[in-house]
Amino acid sequence: MQLNIKIKVLPILIFALVFFMYQETPAQKKKPQGETATVEVKPVPPDINYSVSMSKPWTHLLEVEMRLNWANMPEIAEIKMPVWTPGSYLIREYARHVQDFAVKNPSGNALDWQKINKNSWQIDTRGAKEIVVSYKVYANELTVRTNELNADHAFFNNAALLMFPKGELNAPSTINVLPFGNWKVATGLPKVEGQTNTFRAENFDVLYDSPFEVGNFTEAPFTVDGVPHRYVFEGEGNYDAEKITRDTAKIVEQSKAIFGELPYKDYLFIVNLRSGGGGLEHLNSTALQWQKFGFKPEARYTAFLNLVAHEIFHVWNVKRIRPDALGPFDYENENYTKLLWVAEGATAYYEGVLLRRADLISDKEILDGKARLIEQLQARPGRFETSLEDSSFDAWIKYYRQDENSVNNQISYYDKGEVVNFLLDLEIRTASGGAKSLDDVMRFLYDEFSKKNKNFTPADYQKISETMAGKSLDDFFTKYVRGTADIDYNAIFSGIGVQLETGEEGIKQAYLGGTLAETDGRLTVRAVPADTPAYQFGLNINDQIVAIDGNRASQTFLQSHLTGKKPGEKIKLTIFRFDELREIEVTLGGRAKSDYKIVPVENPTDEQKRLYREYLKAELQ
Ligand SMILES: [Zn+2]
Numbered sequence: 001m002q003l004n005i006k007i008k009v010l011p012i013l014i015f016a017l018v019f020f021m022y023q024e025t026p027a028q029k030k031k032p033q034g035e036t037a038t039v040e041v042k043p044v045p046p047d048i049n050y051s052v053s054m055s056k057p058w059t060h061l062l063e064v065e066m067r068l069n070w071a072n073m074p075e076i077a078e079i080k081m082p083v084w085t086p087g088s089y090l091i092r093e094y095a096r097h098v099q100d101f102a103v104k105n106p107s108g109n110a111l112d113w114q115k116i117n118k119n120s121w122q123i124d125t126r127g128a129k130e131i132v133v134s135y136k137v138y139a140n141e142l143t144v145r146t147n148e149l150n151a152d153h154a155f156f157n158n159a160a161l162l163m164f165p166k167g168e169l170n171a172p173s174t175i176n177v178l179p180f181g182n183w184k185v186a187t188g189l190p191k192v193e194g195q196t197n198t199f200r201a202e203n204f205d206v207l208y209d210s211p212f213e214v215g216n217f218t219e220a221p222f223t224v225d226g227v228p229h230r231y232v233f234e235g236e237g238n239y240d241a242e243k244i245t246r247d248t249a250k251i252v253e254q255s256k257a258i259f260g261e262l263p264y265k266d267y268l269f270i271v272n273l274r275s276g277g278g279g280l281e282h283l284n285s286t287a288l289q290w291q292k293f294g295f296k297p298e299a300r301y302t303a304f305l306n307l308v309a310h311e312i313f314h315v316w317n318v319k320r321i322r323p324d325a326l327g328p329f330d331y332e333n334e335n336y337t338k339l340l341w342v343a344e345g346a347t348a349y350y351e352g353v354l355l356r357r358a359d360l361i362s363d364k365e366i367l368d369g370k371a372r373l374i375e376q377l378q379a380r381p382g383r384f385e386t387s388l389e390d391s392s393f394d395a396w397i398k399y400y401r402q403d404e405n406s407v408n409n410q411i412s413y414y415d416k417g418e419v420v421n422f423l424l425d426l427e428i429r430t431a432s433g434g435a436k437s438l439d440d441v442m443r444f445l446y447d448e449f450s451k452k453n454k455n456f457t458p459a460d461y462q463k464i465s466e467t468m469a470g471k472s473l474d475d476f477f478t479k480y481v482r483g484t485a486d487i488d489y490n491a492i493f494s495g496i497g498v499q500l501e502t503g504e505e506g507i508k509q510a511y512l513g514g515t516l517a518e519t520d521g522r523l524t525v526r527a528v529p530a531d532t533p534a535y536q537f538g539l540n541i542n543d544q545i546v547a548i549d550g551n552r553a554s555q556t557f558l559q560s561h562l563t564g565k566k567p568g569e570k571i572k573l574t575i576f577r578f579d580e581l582r583e584i585e586v587t588l589g590g591r592a593k594s595d596y597k598i599v600p601v602e603n604p605t606d607e608q609k610r611l612y613r614e615y616l617k618a619e620l621q
Helices: 003-008 014-040 241-259 297-312 346-357 361-376 386-395 416-430 438-450 458-469 474-481 489-496 555-563 606-616
Strands: 049-054 059-071 076-080 097-105 113-117 118-124 129-138 152-155 173-178 185-189 198-201 213-217 219-225 229-233 267-274 278-281 287-293 497-499 509-511 515-519 522-527 543-550 570-577 578-586 589-591 597-600
Touching: 059 489, 097 555, 113 458, 113 515, 118 129, 152 267, 185 267, 229 241, 241 297, 241 346, 241 438, 278 297, 287 297, 297 346, 346 361, 346 416, 346 438, 361 416, 361 497, 361 597, 361 606, 386 416, 386 474, 416 438, 416 458, 416 474, 416 489, 416 606, 438 458, 458 474, 489 497, 509 555, 543 555
Parallel strands: 049 173, 229 267, 267 287
Antiparallel strands: 049 059, 059 129, 076 118, 097 129, 113 118, 152 213, 173 198, 185 213, 219 229, 278 287, 497 597, 509 589, 515 522, 522 543, 543 570, 570 578
């Protein structure tokens, strides 16, 4: 930069040159000063101790005290609350739940403070080297990335609870939890010896990566190769802890087989049993949420194991194998990466891979699952609008903020990411004659990037995949990763002797299109995918369909009415839009009932049979 300035300035008037040279002088003098300073004095990080209490759980208020002891305490100290938590790519504005903020010096005198933006508090320390910040956080939202405190338990994510001193994210800290009554405390953080419920974090990336469960949970410990693992289940449910730990151990073993080691000293699964499902990955723990009675029948249990496998694979992929922008983290802004299709898509892909290798599902179940996923992808007009890289990059404003138009302008980097990583694995296996696979790509990223503390880029992922395949994959990445080309599945599937059947060659039946929902006898439009008759003839989101060809509208009536129609015939819809009655005439489209399946090709070669067997541990039949 300085050299460029000089070249531009030289032809100009001499006094200007002199002026610029003068400007550079202080910088030239500063340089040796800076070097001397870093050698002699290492900045002392603040000593940070948090206490988290919950004296009145029914109020949903977690009480935080942050004791900051710092030789370099600035006159004006700045304390900040994260706006998001890693793994969940949405600005959540955790500071909105903060109340009763106060600061004291060690003598107990209140210090002045002011908020300077949505998540920053400025404190006039008046020369104090120790300050005590206290505040409460309203915690009444049970998801894997928020906090909940109620009469039954506490679950909290530290990014949504604990503030940090500006610019000191490398500082270590301790956290002392004061549970309500006789509640127990579980976290992935290591304990401070000799102190009750006190834990240590080496820096804020570790602190913010370690959720807590506090309550009367049920514990289920087990080991894998001598490494302690444990489940804590909060809430009642129809789970079989012994079966879950046994199956989880098999999944962990299969993950370890890919990477060669378990990269943690111990691992914790926090399971909150309530409704819904979901998980958030952490360095040596995971927070899972599952339906209380969602462990039966077998298909629901398998879905739970998929979630478990997903979070275990994340131990490597994303927590340690880190995409360019994901770690160290900026907790105050969006962290943009084009690689969520690898971070999430490859992880979603490995759910099935790990379950198959652990013999917890069959080869047919894997292929049936992929066929359903492909069917959903092919039904989304958004696949022609957004590439995997763009979908990853815009997660902050799109994937986490879906609306009725998402089907038309977006794809999921989870779903298409899973499909494309599946295809990439097959490409590598086929091109290398079975010598290499996506496992080798993952292992390379772990050995050559993660262990060397390097993040990887989109170009790295392509290059490593090409090295393993032994050929260029530029066409594949250009079309399916950076581009929006429709995927030629069968060209890739043939490598392992299978093909995709869509069932779309059958008799075409009349259809309207559009996603409709019926509640309390009202039939309402929820989404209108592009290229459907509903889209073409102007049906809108939130239109309430009251009559179809003069008959009271309902899902049941519409279905039976359509069976009596042919593609190309018209129907009349009477709708309420903005409380006004109006009529729309729609010419019905025609489509065959799709039924996607992945089936063996006719007369597979020995090579196809061998690659199928090596991939899915079963015979092609
Ligand atoms: Zn994930």
